Amino acid sequence: MNLTELKGYVRERGSASLHELSVHFRSDESAIEAMMERWIEKGVVRKVDFSKEQCSGCSFCSTDDRFHYEWIGPKVISFKKL
Numbered sequence: 001m002n003l004t005e006l007k008g009y010v011r012e013r014g015s016a017s018l019h020e021l022s023v024h025f026r027s028d029e030s031a032i033e034a035m036m037e038r039w040i041e042k043g044v045v046r047k048v049d050f051s052k053e054q055c056s057g058c059s060f061c062s063t064d065d066r067f068h069y070e071w072i073g074p075k076v077i078s079f080k081k082l
Contacts, residue, residue, distance in 0.1 A: 001025040006032070007039055011071045015048075018067040036069055044073030 009024065010016050021036075022029045039045035048068045 001027055001035075003035055003038055006035055007044070010036075010039075010045055010069050011073065013071075015068050015070040017065040018069070019065055021069070039069075044071065045069050046072050 006021065006025070009021065016024075018029050018032060021027075021032045025032065036045060036047070040047060046069070048070050050066055050068060
């Protein structure tokens with residue numbers, strides 16, 4: 001896993017939880033957080049904290065999904081051949 005792979009994963013999906021990234025890339029959450037800081041500093045990703053104060057508290061999300069990374073950079077445009 002490298003910075004570009006992390007960025008691509010979040011960009012393609014629009015957002016991803018810290019836990020989801022950790023499982024997908026088979027890496028420790030602290031390593032993911034450290035790497036994602038680079039994209040936050042560049043202004044293309046933001047970290048969102050879905051704490052109980054910010055949601056309705058339905059308990060649909062597990063505590064593992066509390067932190068999400070949301071893509072705020074340029075949109076991905078893909079073209080299909082006809």
